Amino acid sequence: MTSGYEAVIGLEVHAQLLTESKAFCACPTTYGAQPNVNVCPICLGHPGALPVLNENLVRFAVTMGLATKCSIRTVSQFSRKNYFYADLPKGYQISQYQDPICYDGRVDIEIDGVGKSIGITRIHMEEDSGKSIHDLDVDTLVDLNRSGVALIEIVSEPDIRTGPEASAYLQQIRQTLVYLGICDGNLEEGSMRCDANISVRKTGAKEFGTKVEVKNLNSFRNVEKAIEFEIVRQIEVLEAGGTIIQETKMWDAGKQQTKTMRTKEMAHDYRYFPEPDLRNVVVNGEWLESIRASLPELGLAKKHRFIAAYALPAYDAQILVDDVALAAYYEATCASLSQQTPDAFKSVSNWIMTEVLRIMGDRKCTISEVGLSAAQLASLVDAVQSGAISNKIAKDIFPVLVGTVRMADEIVSERGLKQESDEGALQVMVDEVLKANPDNVAKYKSGKDNLFGFFVGQVLKASGGSANPSVVQALMKRALKN
Numbered sequence: 462m463t464s465g466y467e468a469v470i471g472l473e474v475h476a477q478l479l480t481e482s483k484a485f486c487a488c489p490t491t492y493g494a495q496p497n498v499n500v501c502p503i504c505l506g507h508p509g510a511l512p513v514l515n516e517n518l519v520r521f522a523v524t525m526g527l528a529t530k531c532s533i534r535t536v537s538q539f540s541r542k543n544y545f546y547a548d549l550p551k552g553y554q555i556s557q558y559q560d561p562i563c564y565d566g567r568v569d570i571e572i573d574g575v576g577k578s579i580g581i582t583r584i585h586m587e588e589d590s591g592k593s594i595h596d597l598d599v600d601t602l603v604d605l606n607r608s609g610v611a612l613i614e615i616v617s618e619p620d621i622r623t624g625p626e627a628s629a630y631l632q633q634i635r636q637t638l639v640y641l642g643i644c645d646g647n648l649e650e651g652s653m654r655c656d657a658n659i660s661v662r663k664t665g666a667k668e669f670g671t672k673v674e675v676k677n678l679n680s681f682r683n684v685e686k687a688i689e690f691e692i693v694r695q696i697e698v699l700e701a702g703g704t705i706i707q708e709t710k711m712w713d714a715g716k717q718q719t720k721t722m723r724t725k726e727m728a729h730d731y732r733y734f735p736e737p738d739l740r741n742v743v744v745n746g747e748w749l750e751s752i753r754a755s756l757p758e759l760g761l762a763k764k765h766r767f768i769a770a771y772a773l774p775a776y777d778a779q780i781l782v783d784d785v786a787l788a789a790y791y792e793a794t795c796a797s798l799s800q801q802t803p804d805a806f807k808s809v810s811n812w813i814m815t816e817v818l819r820i821m822g823d824r825k826c827t828i829s830e831v832g833l834s835a836a837q838l839a840s841l842v843d844a845v846q847s848g849a850i851s852n853k854i855a856k857d858i859f860p861v862l863v864g865t866v867r868m869a870d871e872i873v874s875e876r877g878l879k880q881e882s883d884e885g886a887l888q889v890m891v892d893e894v895l896k897a898n899p900d901n902v903a904k905y906k907s908g909k910d911n912l913f914g915f916f917v918g919q920v921l922k923a924s925g926g927s928a929n930p931s932v933v934q935a936l937m938k939r940a941l942k943n
């Protein structure tokens with residue numbers, strides 16, 4: 462049904478910055494404080510109160526700009542965006558309009574290994590509004606703690622074509638913000654908010670269709686669903702001979718559909734004009750270069766390095782780099798291994814992706830709260846790699862290590878879990894098993910090959926699980942040939 466059309470999608474992402482104080486006053490930005498506690502005459506918009514620019518707002522905006530390959534404007538200015546709302550006591554929001562601080566960048570995304578570049582039109586600095594609380598069984602309440610909190614708005618080019626692309630782009634933006642340490646990236650708590658502009662046009666057409674804005678998409682899943690819904694809806698309207706109305710909609714996750722909030726105000730309704738109480742923002746070259754020099758390695762680069770340096774599959778690398786602390790933990794574990802082999806590197810990844818992530822999911826905790834140091838995990842992988850214990854025994858030891866400072870080899874010797882790899886001792890067990898099962902030996906020799914597993918199993922059982930399976934297999938193979 463969507464054939465013959467293509468969607469044109471641009472995303473606007475608001476990111477709440479991790480500055481300690483607000484954008485233009487000294488009020489703290491702590492989340493979850495009592496309502497209307499973190500306020501002062503400046504962020505309450507009292508007449509005559511003058512804003513003072515927070516240097517870290519500029520620093521973080523420039524940091525994000527450099528990380529997304531934007532050009533950085535040497536001189537930019539703040540403007541007033543005028544509108545009336547109960548949670549906006551000044552009657553305007555300080556934002557940037559013409560000449561934003563960052564412009565003309567790009568973000569690289571990957572979907573199933575296929576790369577694509579999404580252009581960044583601009584990144585500008587602004588302050589947040591307060592919060593209206595409607596969902597109580599009383600009149601609407603207003604909390605102004607958020608009023609004046611520092612934000613950047615990241616506006617993409619209309620380069621996105623599908624819901625999954627939008628989701629991948631948003632994830633890349635989120636990961637970059639978190640890697641840079643400038644936003645906690647929490648969509649559910651609203652420290653990142655996403656609006657999507659969506660239109661459709663006949664494939665190959667040059668003109669854009671009429672766009673619809675869908676506001677406040679608060680999860681990657683909702684971004685994808687809302688866009689896919691809106692694409693199908695718009696095509697259906699056009700196919701039925703209708704026209705698309707420019708409007709602002711909301712995603713109703715319960716009903717899985719978009720619903721109209723209002724028909725779109727045009728940008729000039731905000732009556733932007735330069736903010737007279739703030740001077741121009743000047744970014745000098747030396748300061749810019751010091752920020753550039755302090756940029757960390759970002760997610761996609763780290764992913765590619767993990768694939769190259771540790772011979773990891775792209776799938777593993779992606780999961781590890783999604784969490785910057787987990788990626789660091791992975792590298793610390795690999796560095797602690799006594800045998801630095803691709804096998805051991807993959808084994809570390811396996812442990813993290815199964816047991817470690819399971820604990821983090823169950824306890825909803827971070828890697829540093831799991832209670833297993835990189836050296837401890839490395840000691841467990843070492844014990845398996847050296848043949849001292851089997852993977853099965855390692856699985857039993859793993860929970861014993863968690864929450865302690867003990868190493869795997871201590872547990873192995875304390876509990877007598879060392880794997881038996883001595884050929885002489887294992888040969889005795891192999892001989893005994895064959896002697897005790899003459900009928901099955903005869904059947905095997907007459908062609909019942911699948912009995913091989915039975916013989917090996919009998920030896921492992923007789924050893925109480927301590928026999929090294931690969932040594933047993935080799936010995937058994939040789940014994941049955943005779």
Ligand SMILES: [Zn+2]
Binds near residue numbers: 487499500501503
């Ligand atoms: Zn304040």
